[in-house]
Amino acid sequence: AQSVTQPDIHITVSEGASLELRCNYSYGATPYLFWYVQSPGQGLQLLLKYFSGDTLVQGIKGFEAEFKRSQSSFNLRKPSVHWSDAAEYFCAVAFNDMRFGAGTRLTVKP
């Protein structure tokens, strides 16, 4: 069955530390891939997207993601987390339609 999985429900990192949020998908072919961020009480905002080409994608707010076909993964990274990055992050895949992962909530410790 087609699916998108975010294995980590909640992650806590210290401010200034690096961050990696995991996303795996199960599709017969490579879908379009997205990362969205949702601040409390807000809608979703696109961080970055991958359609084809370079497998390392740069996004807004200093985020990047790497597509690894062999691992069916599209992990989100940031070298140094800021307190304002605390939010919920959603991976989404689009093949026949758009499907969202369950989300990873990020807490940033001072």
Place this chain on the structure above:
Amino acid sequence: NAGVTQTPKFQVLKTGQSMTLQCAQDMNHNSMYWYRQDPGMGLRLIYYSASEGTTDKGEVPNGYNVSRLNKREFSLRLESAAPSQTSVYFCASNEGSSSGRLNEQFFGPGTRLTVL
């Protein structure tokens, strides 16, 4: 540009009551979507409209109806609300060209609905 707007922001209903959630976009997008967001389940598609005049069911359409009033507006109606419909509802839109349904979607701020 306001982007995607939703009204109301909050609503409390009693079981069996009806209501309509309103959504409008000013980006001249062809496609519009309604999602519900529940803890631990991400966003699930209720209905979508690929273009003006068309609507289709998504993953969880039961208990809902939609109307694509014009290119800008896409409303979601609960005819007889149930506690299981307590959720946060998001409207989204995108270009919806030949492959545009798979492109980035732009989201409204959401409507938090509680059904007692």
